[in-house]
Every structure is written in C-alpha cells, then in structure tokens.
Amino acid sequence: MSGHVDEVAIMDAEQITRTLTRMAHEILEKNPCEPSLSIVGIHTRGAFLARRLRDQLADLSGVDIPFGEVDISFYRDDIGARGIGDIRETPHPVVKGTDLPFEIDDAVIVLVDDVLYTGRTIRAAVDAIFDFGRPAKIQLAVLVDRGHRELPIRPDYVGKNMPTALPEHVRVRLIEHDGRDEVVLERGGREEGEA
Amino acid sequence: MTKRDLLSMDDLTRTDVDLILDTAESFLPILQRDIKKVPTLRGRTIVSYFHEASTRTSSSFDLAAKRLSADTIALKKSGSAIEKGESLKDTILTLSAYSPDIIVMRHPSAGACRLAARYTPASVINAGDGKYQHPTQCLLDLFTLRQTFGRDLDGMKISIVGDILHSRVARSDIAGFQMMGMHVTLVGPPTMMPRDIESLGVAVEHDLSHLRTADVIYLLRIQRERMQAGANFLPSLREYARVWGIDRSRVRPGQKVMHPGPINRGVEISGEIADDPDTLILEQVEAGLSTRMAILYRTIVGYSDSASEEA
C-alpha cells in the first residue's frame, strides 16, 4: 500500500445483506424448479459471498444447493506479467485449490465474485470449470460491477452498479476474511482485490 | 522482469521451498482429474537440453510442461551438434534464438548451468550438473517426505547410504534436508566418502550399525563404472551388497526407504524392499511430476509474492 488512500463508503453491512437477499430471489426467479442449480464462488471473497448466497437460497427454497469453489491461479492470462492489457508484476499467492464436489456436466452454475471489472477473472474461472465438465449454463452474479470491461462478459445478477474512474478501486471487505462487512471506493493506493 | 534461475538449493530460501512445495500440493488435484492439464503456461516454450543420459528426469519435466500447456522441445547430446564439438556457450546461444522461456538443463560438469544462465535471457533450471547439484530431485524428495510425514520434518533423522562421492543427489539433499531441520547421516564405504564432508554438518558412518535409529533410509544408486579396473572404489558389487545393501533384515518396521532411481535390485536394495509398499520410491516418481510443475510455474510467476492474499 502506498501513499494516501481516500475511502468513500458504498455499502455497509446491512446493505450487503439486503443486496444478497435480493440477488438470491432473482436467482430463484430466473431458475424456477431447476434441479441442477449450483453455486460456485471464485477465491477468495467470491467464495464467501457464494456461501452466503447458497445459505439464503437454501432458506428460501428449502433445498440444499451444491456448492463449489474455483481457484483461477492456473488459468490467469497474465502469468509472468505477459498478459494482454496492463503489463505489470501481479501477485501469485499460494494456490488454494479448486473444489467442485458435484457433477459439472449439464449443471446450471451461478458463478459468484465480489467485483466485476475487466472480466478476465471470469474468463479464467469459466475455463477452469470447463476442465471439469460441460455445464448446461453458467450465470454470473457479482456484488459490485465497476465497469471497464475488457472482454465480452455481462453479469446476470448485480448487487450494485458503481461507475468508477480507472484510477479508483472498489474494495469489498467481508467478515469471514476481513473482520467486517463493507464496500468502499478507494482513490489512490495500490490496485488490489479487483479483476 | 528479472529472470529466475534454479541452479542450486543454495539459491532458495526456506520460504521459497515451502512455496514450491505448497504449489506442488495444489497441482495434485489437477493430476487426478479427467483433463489433467491446465492452460497456465500456454504459449510458453520450454527447451530441455540434456547433455547426459536421463530418462526419468527428462520425461518428468516434459510431462510437467505438457500438463501446464507449454510447448516443449528436447535437445539431446546424441545426434546433435554437441556431439560435433559445439561449445556449451554456442549451444545455449543457439537455443536462445528460439526465445524459450525456460531451459531445463543437465550437464556432466558442475557449474555448467550457472555458466549457461549467463548466456541466455531464458530462465535456467538445473536438472543435474556434474556431481554438484540436482535441486529438483531434492525438492521432490522433500515433497515426498512432507506428503508422508506432514509439514514438520524438524528433528527427523535421515541416513543417506551409498556413493556420496559421486552423487549430486546427496549434495542437494543434504542442503534441503538440513533446511527442514533434519539430521543427516552419510553412510558408505570410505572410498566413496568425500574427504572433509563433515564440514557440511553431517555425521559420517562407514557401516550400517546405526541405521536403525534413522526415520528414513535414503539409498543412492551404485554405478557400475565405479568398479572398472583401476578405479578401485569397490572390489565388487557383491561385496557392496553384502556390507551396505539394504534388505529386510536391515529395515525396521515403520522405517521408510527412498531411492532417486533407477534402482539396482540386489545391489543397494533387495528386490523384496524395492517391492515393499512401505517404501517411497514410486511416491518419489509421482512427486516428481507435481513438484516439477510447481517449479516451472514458480519460475515463470516468481517466488517472492507469497505474502499477498489478493488476486
């Protein structure tokens, strides 16, 4: 982290919870009586959000929905900082592993991430899922869409549309990982937690 | 971007080693899948240049590269310009003209990989140089130990038995085992024990009487050329097998046996022990694949950024 960072609150804990509830309703509306509906979160915060959505969906529908996690480390397009787009040294942390403990073939998968930005993470996650089978559909749910897409990718469920300037950063913090729930807009500082 | 070479275990910190082994672990599920391949190194070129015979190391690296979707080409000594007297420098300059990302290299002379790294912008991975270093063997051995005994190897006792003098595996392993806090004892005939090797902080024994106290017995291959007339490292394989060979009577239950391969049945290891499911020899071969995938991956993406959780 470098320099002074300005933070502007976008969502608080209550708003996050309400938004997720709304998104759960939308998912059920769009997939009525779908027996092969499943939820897959993208490491790290997407997976926590996916867990919460899964719980909400279970409450609403009374059905247990299969849940998985996907780690995109081995599918990134910027490995060795040579990807299309911004060329820079990006961090490559310890891989947490992909866990998809259900049949992928013909599944309807709701892929969950915290912030939608360039779309590259989603592209990588879709590639990763396809190495496990051929799903019937993949839908995309994100808590925040900050714009600036670099690939033809569009979310099916959006918690909040948040138009941003390029140098700004959207940071999602979750209790499970960061000790509190909030979404903030940062001006300055290092680009992190977005893709 | 600075180039990362893996030339010697001395180039790696404990953090680097842990990161490589953690990464190797994360590749294991991929190797269990139907599609055992990830696009990670798609479009990358990996050249293997083996100036010395090798089957398992070169095929293990080749498969690791393919599992990561890299393009691979292999240059072997026989039939190549090397046989026609091309110098190491010229070979490396020629290979570099293909703009490889990584050169995996084996050479009969110590330090050859370090020298090669000076002549190429590609990352150089040492797959064995002279009798000096074989860092990827050491890393896969550590991975095998970790998968068998858990992450904490501190205080464990390992005895390396055999021809220490001519073994690059022993030299890399001593460094790696000590890095993990293991106690290393070298065992072998005095003719095959380097003078002053104790300076590395290892114990030296010339017979197997203390072998029972070891948690792990690591056997080295006895090479037949050591028996050539005039070499006089050993009078005969028969005598070696009798004095230093490992058979059932010399292994205590629970003791694990490792060997970098290829094994000489009936020389350093009895067939019975070689086939015992308790030995880790096949685990080492398996570990070679995921460990070398991790090494290739880390060579491209780097070691130092493990602290960051964000991606």
Place this chain on the structure above:
Amino acid sequence: MAGTATQRLWCKRAAKADLLVKGARVVDPTTGRDEVKDVLVTRGRIAAVGDDLEPGGSAAVRDADGCLLMPGFVDLHAHFRVPGGEDAEDLTSLTAAAAAGGYVAAFGMANTDPVVDNAALLEGLAQRAQAEATVPVGFHAAVTRGLQGEQLTEMVELATAGAVAFSDDGIPLRDADLLRKALQYASVTGRHIAVHAEDRSLTRKGVMHEGAVSARLGLAGMPSIAESIEVERALEVAAYEDARLHVCHVSTAAALEHLARFKERGVPVTAEVCPHHLTLTDEAVVTLDANVKMNPPLRPEADRAALVAALAEGLIDCVATDHAPHCADDKEVPFEEAPFGVIGLGTAFAILYAELVGDGAIDLLTLVDRMSSAPARIAGIPQPSIREGAEAGFCLFDPGDTWTVGRHTLHSRSQNSAWLGKELRGRVILTVAAGHVVWDAGA
C-alpha cells in the same frame, strides 16, 4: 664448462632512457636502501642516486612523490605460449604484460608446441625475442625430449644456446631414476633442474584441492599429499646427488616441512611460490569460475598462511607467477572442462603489496628481494639494482592508484586472471628494463 657467462636474456634494441625520477621512496634489497631519493638515468644506466639531482641534458623529469622505486622483478616461471600457442600469447603481448607488472626479465617454460628440447629451436626463440620482446626474456629447456619422460635432452648444447635451466614443467618427472640422471647430467651445465612435483596417481582427474570445498562442490580433488610426496622424493634424490634442484610452485604446508628439513641439511635446493597461492584459498572455487582453476590448485587457509610465512623467512626463495595464458574460448567453459592456469605478470606485485605488505605479513624489502634479487640469483643473471653504474632495470609503483583488472590493463592476449574485473589499489606506473622505458602508464 659451467657456462654462466653465456647470454640468457634477449630483447629488442630500443632507445636508452634518459630520465630523472624525483622524490621516490627507493626500496632496494641489493643495497638495503629504503629512503626517499632522486634517481638519475643516463643512456640506460643509473648515473646517480641522491638528493636534489638535476637532469643533465635531455633527461625527462618524473615527479614520483609517494611512489615506490624498486629493482625490477624477475619471473622464473612463465608460459610464453611461443611457439605454437600464439592465439593465447606472443612475445609482444607477453612482454607488454610483464612490463606493466614491473618485470624486467621473465623466463619461459619449455612445454610449448613444439617443445623446447633442442638448441636450434632455442636459438630461434632467442632470435624472435630480439625482434619482438620489449622486456628481456629467457627460456627453460626441457629435461626430456618432447616432455616424454624418457630420454634426456642435449643439455650441454642447450645450455650453450642460452637455456636458463631445465624443466618438464606441466608434467611431473615420474621416474625417479630419470630425475636422478637429469640432476647428475645437468650439474655439468651449471644449470638446475626445476621440478613440477605432482603424483598424478593421486591427483588423477582432480580439478581443485581435495577438502571441504571440493566435498561441497562435488569436484574431484587433488590431495595435498600428491605434492608433498613428490617434493620429498625429489629432495631425497637431489640430496643423494648433492645437485641443484628448484621446486616449482610450492603450494602446501606439508611440502614446506620437507623443504625445511632438506634445506637445513644443506641440500642445494631452491623453491618458488605463486602470487595466487599466497593470496587466495580454495574457497574461491565456490564461484566455479575457470579463472581460479590452476595446478597446483588453490589450497586452504592453513597452507596459504604457511606459504606466506615461508616466503617471509626465506624458506621459499622467490615468487614466480606461473603466468599461463589461455584464450577466452578455452576458459569460458564449465570449471571441470577448463584448462589449468591463470595469468599473473600484470598483477603479481600489486596483489602481493596490497595483501601481504599491507597486512604486515611480509616487509617490503623482503618482498622485493623475493621478486627481484632472489629469482635473478637462481637464474644466474645480474640482480637488478638501484646503484650507480648499474643498467637501469627498475619499476615505479604508485600505492594510491586504483585500477581495474581487464583487457586494457593486463596487456596480455589472454584475460584469464583470478582478479579479472576486480579493482586493485596500487599500480606499476613506469618500468625501465635493460635501460629502456618499456612501460609508462602516463604515456
């Protein structure tokens, strides 16, 4: 028959120097002088050593405040690579390198291609030296024809042609009877036999000293006993024959023990040591840089310290460089594949002054004796001296000048120096050999 009067050094003719060096610290073991003086050179001879000297006539004046002025150095052991190895060194480059190192005479070994084993070849070399060498050079002749270790060379004829001594250096004299006969026969010529003491059955394929470092690097070792066993055997033979023996490049404390024992008994033996063995240890090999590969190899600190002490007390008589040029293509290979040998003429004094005199391990007068007077005595040539009437053969050294070891400072055709790329403090800035200015850093 002794033939000491024959010429042993040859060089080109050049203009004799007229020069006044003012205010240098004159350090001369031949006179015992160590004081600030002016030195006047007229027509290549030292005309005066005194205070406030005036340049007569056309003499150039050189202000040498803070510099050392010493008798020029004599190298008993260099590999000229002439004939047959001119891609690595020739007499022009060799003498340029020697001049820049403060040397006023150097003697080549006979392991050239072809081997210096007959008088005609040696006479040819002397002629080449007269055409190419700026610094006077001389030549060893081989002990055995073609260095084959079988048949003695025509030593009397070779001595008459100007051979300084006899040596199969590079290859040990394996056969004790041969060594004995060589010592007997060479005594007729008044020349000594210089031996490369190495038991090759022990060094085998070794590439460095056998010890903790070779154990770590997995390199085949050359045990110290490979040298000491051979030194002792050669000393036994020389003692039995009471013949002049010179031991080349001593590198081990064990060999020194034998040397001390036999010197005490009055055996007419001399010995030399190389600058790299006095200043580097086998730890340097961890770089696997081919420029620290030589034979005998770098030894551990205990040996190095013993060599320094032996040089200081005179057990070792002199410093010799074992200057062994190899072109870059031959040294830019893995350590094990590289040839043995490093160059040394350009760096010898600067290194020894910085490392040994600077440390107080040896005093300056003694070091100059070991590099100039002692080797001259062994070679049977006049000792370079800073006294009136002597032929000018001296060098001027600026202890404060720093320089980087490289192509442009070494002047050799080869750059295989153990100090390549290093910055050294202290530099030879002027050399006068055989009355000629052969090196002037300011020119």
